[in-house]
Each structure stands twice: as structure tokens, then as C-alpha cells.
Amino acid sequence: MSTPALQLTGVSCTFVSKDDPGQRYTAVRDVDLTVGAGEFVSVVGPTGCGKSTLLNVGAGLLQPSTGRVQVFGQDLQGINTRAGYMFQAESLMPWRTALGNVMAGLEFRGMPMAEARAQAEHWLKRVGLGGFGDRYPHQLSGGMRKRTSLAQTLALDPDIILMDEPFSALDIQTRQLMENEVLDLWAQKKKAVLFITHDLDEAIAMSDRVVVLSAGPASHPMGEFAVDLERPRDVAEVRTTPRFIALHNAIWDVLREEVLKGYAQQLKAA
């Protein structure tokens, strides 16, 4: 097997509790998680189980309390420079146009201005925003802002793409369009993707593999499912196929109990 793009081995993350600074809270414990080069892996799990924590560990934004993180076989030190991120929250700079936003990362990397502009224009076109480069974020729809973020991430040509519920704020139609766009772009370049979502349908429709996390505390993977649906896929159409439904049932069997536990914990904490 080739060297994984991202490998977490025995990763645990313990925080000082937000509610009681005298207490420690172990969000994830002893997590092994691998994303192969070119593989699309989704992580699903109940709310608050530690999905974003694992993504932040993979991004190098959070150092695990114990465990090892390797990127293409090398121990990760500091920020994961081979990864690009796309988060749930809006990440565009409101004072920059769409083009300016896409150019920003390239400029920060020291790319000459003219080249950065050409690259950014290319990527805006690729995500269907060719004519919108001069618009500011507030002049774009939510879906267009997400597309701009996508162009921003892809323009940097990362080997690993980390996505934390990137489309959760979108309406269902726009969301499915974006999901299909991501799959098209992914199929062309086959980057390693670690995709975090609450939405099991989305996870199955997009991925090669779905990893199910248990409810916290000390969350850990409790099931892993290979998604053997043919590609290319249309995320709306694939949901109606018998194989999708069978996979959904199998994964939901594992996930249901954890979602209920996670929900009960939230109620207790409220």
C-alpha cells in the first residue's frame, strides 16, 4: 500500500473543561484514522463527539495530547502545509473582492501578483464564478461565497483537503450542486480529502470510506464502511439506489445509538 496522505495513530485530545476549569475533558481517545493519497474519507458522528478536533489535529492547528500525526509518512510539525481547509464558518475577507480573496493565499505564498491573479481567475471560472471576481462577499449569495471559498482552497493546490461541514449552511439544492462540483473537481485531481459532516447521506454520497465516531467523551472510531458505489456519482441520484440504501441502513445501525447518547449528553449539559 502507498504511504497514506494523512495518518493519525493513537491520537487523544484532552482539554481543560469549559464549564469547570478544574476538570479535564477527553474529547477523543486513542483514535487511528488514515486517509490514503487520492482517497475521499468522511467522518460522521454525533454532535460534539470530536470531529472538528480530529480535523484540527490533521491541520496541525491543534497538537494532540498523545499520539502521532503523519503527513505522507513524515511526522507533522506545526501547521500542515500540504493541507488546505474549508470550514463551516464564512472565511472570506469582507474587504476583498472574490478575486482578491482567492488571490490572497497565493500572494501570502509569495507568488508574483500577475500570476496570482491569473491563477485566481482560473479557479473562479472552474467553480462557475468567472464573471463575479469583482464582487465583494456581501454581494454574493451564500452558495457563491462557498464557491469562492472552494476556489480559495483549491487554488493553493493542496495535496490534502480538510473540510469541516463546508455546506451545512446552504439550502438543499445549492448544497447538492456544490457537492457535485466538489466531486467533479476531486475526480480531476484526486486529492486526499478528509470530510467532516453530520449528514450521513452526504457522507455516503461523496466518499470512498465513511468512519463513524462514537459519542464523547473519549470518542473513537467504532465502525468503518467502504462505499463501493460507482463513480462518477450524482449526489441526488445515487441516494435512490438500492446499494446506497443498504449502506445507509448498515451505517445508521451503528450510528443511531451514538446519536442518541450524544443528544442525551447535550440535554444534560444544557
Ligand SMILES: Nc1ncnc2c1ncn2[C@@H]1O[C@H](COP(=O)(O)OP(=O)(O)OP(=O)(O)O)[C@@H](O)[C@H]1O
Ligand atoms: N479548545 C477546547 N477547550 C475545551 N473543550 C473543547 C475545546 N475544543 C473542543 N472541546 C470540546 O471537545 C468536544 C468535541 O468538540 P468538537 O468541536 O471536536 O466536536 P464536533 O464533533 O466537531 O461537534 P459538532 O458536530 O457539534 O460540530 C466538545 O465537547 C467540545 O466542547
